[in-house]
Amino acid sequence: MVEKTVRCPNCGSITTCNGHPGDIVKISCSSCFLDGKVTFKKIFRSKDIAIEVTGLKKKYDNLVAVNNISFKIKKGEIFAFLGPNGAGKTTTVEMIESIRQPTSGSIWIDGKDITTSFNDVKEKISVLPQEFHSFEKLTVKETLVYFSKIYKKRADIDYILNAMDLKDEEKKYYKDLSGGLKQRVGVAISLVNDPEIIFLDEPTTGLDPKSRREVWEVIASLRDRGKTVFLTTHYMEEAEYLADHIAIIHKGIIIAEGSLDELINKYGDESILRIKKSSSKNTVNILKDNGFDAYTEGNGDIAVKIKYKERILEILSILKHDCIEYENIDIRRSNLEEIFLKITGSKLLEAGE
Amino acid sequence: MNLIFVGHDLLANIKGWLRSPGTVFWTVLFPILLILIFGAIFSTGDEIELDLVVQDHDDSLISKEFVGTLNNISGLNVIILDRETDPREYMQEEDKSALLTIPKGLNSTIIEYIETQFNPAEKFDDTINFTLYFNPSDQTTTSILKSIIISVVQHFNLNVTGGQIIFGINEESSISEDFEYIDFFLPGIIGFTIMTSCIYGSIERNTKFRKDGILRKLLTMPITRSEWILSKMLFMLFLSFISTLVILIVGVLIWQISIKINIFVILLIIATSFLFSGIGMIIGRFVKEQETADMAGGAITFPMMFLAGTFFPLDQMPDFLQSIAQVLPLYYVNEGMRNAMIYGDFNKTLYFTGFVLVFSAIFFIIGVFLTKWNED
Numbered sequence: 001m002v003e004k005t006v007r008c009p010n011c012g013s014i015t016t017c018n019g020h021p022g023d024i025v026k027i028s029c030s031s032c033f034l035d036g037k038v039t040f041k042k043i044f045r046s047k048d049i050a051i052e053v054t055g056l057k058k059k060y061d062n063l064v065a066v067n068n069i070s071f072k073i074k075k076g077e078i079f080a081f082l083g084p085n086g087a088g089k090t091t092t093v094e095m096i097e098s099i100r101q102p103t104s105g106s107i108w109i110d111g112k113d114i115t116t117s118f119n120d121v122k123e124k125i126s127v128l129p130q131e132f133h134s135f136e137k138l139t140v141k142e143t144l145v146y147f148s149k150i151y152k153k154r155a156d157i158d159y160i161l162n163a164m165d166l167k168d169e170e171k172k173y174y175k176d177l178s179g180g181l182k183q184r185v186g187v188a189i190s191l192v193n194d195p196e197i198i199f200l201d202e203p204t205t206g207l208d209p210k211s212r213r214e215v216w217e218v219i220a221s222l223r224d225r226g227k228t229v230f231l232t233t234h235y236m237e238e239a240e241y242l243a244d245h246i247a248i249i250h251k252g253i254i255i256a257e258g259s260l261d262e263l264i265n266k267y268g269d270e271s272i273l274r275i276k277k278s279s280s281k282n283t284v285n286i287l288k289d290n291g292f293d294a295y296t297e298g299n300g301d302i303a304v305k306i307k308y309k310e311r312i313l314e315i316l317s318i319l320k321h322d323c324i325e326y327e328n329i330d331i332r333r334s335n336l337e338e339i340f341l342k343i344t345g346s347k348l349l350e351a352g353e
Numbered sequence: 354m355n356l357i358f359v360g361h362d363l364l365a366n367i368k369g370w371l372r373s374p375g376t377v378f379w380t381v382l383f384p385i386l387l388i389l390i391f392g393a394i395f396s397t398g399d400e401i402e403l404d405l406v407v408q409d410h411d412d413s414l415i416s417k418e419f420v421g422t423l424n425n426i427s428g429l430n431v432i433i434l435d436r437e438t439d440p441r442e443y444m445q446e447e448d449k450s451a452l453l454t455i456p457k458g459l460n461s462t463i464i465e466y467i468e469t470q471f472n473p474a475e476k477f478d479d480t481i482n483f484t485l486y487f488n489p490s491d492q493t494t495t496s497i498l499k500s501i502i503i504s505v506v507q508h509f510n511l512n513v514t515g516g517q518i519i520f521g522i523n524e525e526s527s528i529s530e531d532f533e534y535i536d537f538f539l540p541g542i543i544g545f546t547i548m549t550s551c552i553y554g555s556i557e558r559n560t561k562f563r564k565d566g567i568l569r570k571l572l573t574m575p576i577t578r579s580e581w582i583l584s585k586m587l588f589m590l591f592l593s594f595i596s597t598l599v600i601l602i603v604g605v606l607i608w609q610i611s612i613k614i615n616i617f618v619i620l621l622i623i624a625t626s627f628l629f630s631g632i633g634m635i636i637g638r639f640v641k642e643q644e645t646a647d648m649a650g651g652a653i654t655f656p657m658m659f660l661a662g663t664f665f666p667l668d669q670m671p672d673f674l675q676s677i678a679q680v681l682p683l684y685y686v687n688e689g690m691r692n693a694m695i696y697g698d699f700n701k702t703l704y705f706t707g708f709v710l711v712f713s714a715i716f717f718i719i720g721v722f723l724t725k726w727n728e729d
Contacts, residue, residue: 127573129566137369
């Protein structure tokens with residue numbers, strides 16, 4: 001369902017109406033009662049698009065949890081939906097999964113409008129809900145077999161166990177697994193129907209750094225298998241490490257969208273190249289003479305602001321040419337945390353509190 | 354309908370249940386413990402020995418035969434009271450629960466009846482009434498005694514008149530002669546066990562599975578709510594039949610309970626499972642937190658257990674509590690089970706089973722209707 005605002009050609013007052021793409025809806029002006037028709041344009045979708053969301057809105061009484069957001073997810077990519085707690089991530093993903101009813105907006109999965117044909121796409125998608133726990137007294141293998149029986153199309157369970165590195169755990173009860181393994185089983189459950197699109201809602205929340213890394217590797221392997229992954233997370237490192245495309249949501253609105261490089265180029269500061277323990281006192285002046293914005297930091301390190309990564313090689317050749325020795329060089333570029341801070345004025349993890 | 358999944362889900366549930374010693378304990382051992390404890394308490398004597406005081410105002414052959422018949426009933430201790438003593442005073446002084454007076458004229462009434470049989474022009478339409486004095490605070494004993502007396506009087510009517518009622522009795526008794534207190538409790542324990550396992554089972558499905566994200570996951574899978582509910586109901590029925598079987602085996606082997614298993618018992622077990630699963634679904638719909646839902650389940654099952662006559666006969670309770678019992682579904686389950694399994698009273702069994710079926714349809718339909726997988 002899409003919301004459309006129309007200006008009355010007679011009196012100029014605004015009227016809103018809802019309809020599906022392709023619909024022709026009769027309306028009447030609320031002021032002068034002039035009758036008219038509104039055509040909702042049919043949208044032709046690219047076959048490369050796995051999910052398309054247009055004008056999605058969710059309102060609870062006076063609270064707008066998700067406010068008119070739109071985005072597209074290409075097939076075969078990992079899409080990270082990044083935002084602090086309470087930003088509207090889960091509400092959005094649950095609307096896409098048909099768990100919640102949108103107030104307005106349209107959602108298309110694999111070219112199908114889910115408000116009318118969600119049952120058609122159920123075989124093609126798989127969902128790992130937030131804080132998912134499976135049946136405690138079933139073994140890992142029994143759990144996978146259990147969920148696979150629900151689908152017509154079933155993947156080979158032994159293949160999934162091997163691929164998810166769960167073969168050694170297949171006879172263990174779900175309740176006896178560590179947090180990381182439980183999440184890995186959760187992802188494995190998501191593969192039992194060999195889906196095209198996988199939704200992972202905060203899959204690493206509450207895990208220790210090591211377990212989180214293990215789950216990241218599993219998620220990265222899904223892309224290698226050609227799956228489209230919709231990942232919601234509030235961990236910026238997770239989005240940076242995994243995502244091909246990132247949408248940052250804050251207070252129900254998408255505030256930035258693009259690949260990591262695109263976001264950094266658009267919103268990030270210049271990268272800083274840091275030269276530690278330079279052998280020459282003239283290094284700063286030499287770099288300045290070559291057109292670089294260089295300065296000495298409080299600890300004696302030399303910092304150089306660089307906008308384009310091509311200039312890194314230029315700096316290295318200058319240092320070599322002038323026989324300047326150094327202990328180490330590191331380059332630091334803006335990250336999603338800084339981008340979020342720059343756009344919203346608050347830190348990502350603090351914004352939801 | 355994906356019946357393969359329904360069967361698979363049932364097996365997975367049974368597997369999970371067998372692997373949970375705590376759950377198996379509550380489903381199987383708890384009712385066994387209950388029946389052993391109550392059996393031990395109420396089976397100290399082989400049978401009930403009830404005192405019945407009889408005051409014979411007729412003092413005829415026929416009245417003596419009547420007293421003799423009462424004397425022959427096992428478990429009944431007949432005490433003869435002289436004609437001069439005031440029945441009420443005697444009962445108060447001796448703390449007796451019931452006293453039966455045989456009216457003067459019993460013998461002559463029978464003679465009159467016989468005479469009319471030789472004169473077709475005359476019609477006999479007289480009746481003569483026995484009087485039963487009883488202690489209202491001990492209705493259990495009096496109701497049992499009354500049933501026995503009704504049986505004997507009816508037997509007399511049958512023998513003397515061939516069926517015409519001349520002794521002022523218009524009730525029938527279905528009570529079995531070897532009635533014991535433990536017989537009273539066994540159906541109650543079955544009803545109570547089914548109630549608790551179904552209510553808590555439903556609560557678990559609707560709160561724990563919601564918290565664990567299983568319901569959200571199912572919503573995105575090609576399975577319908579009816580398939581899911583059907584498979585869970587089959588599991589609840591499995592548990593109900595298992596616990597009933599265990600209770601019956603223990604009851605028969607240890608307490609030598611004589612029970613009747615008929616279609617009504619099966620119907621009652623099925624209807625009771627649906628009934629309390631429906632109540633559990635309703636609780637699970639409104640109380641989202643599992644701990645709170647468990648408490649809500651306890652708040653419903655615990656009082657119902659006592660008020661619906663599970664462990665104590667209802668007629669030992671005050672009148673207002675007996676009125677409350679009339680609106681409790683477990684009361685109809687207990688009474689239905691007792692009438693079907695122990696008393697063998699077809700009419701009462703039908704009456705209570707009908708109520709249970711109606712309750713079960715109402716609560717289960719409301720429960721299914723209210724059960725939601727999706728969020729607002």
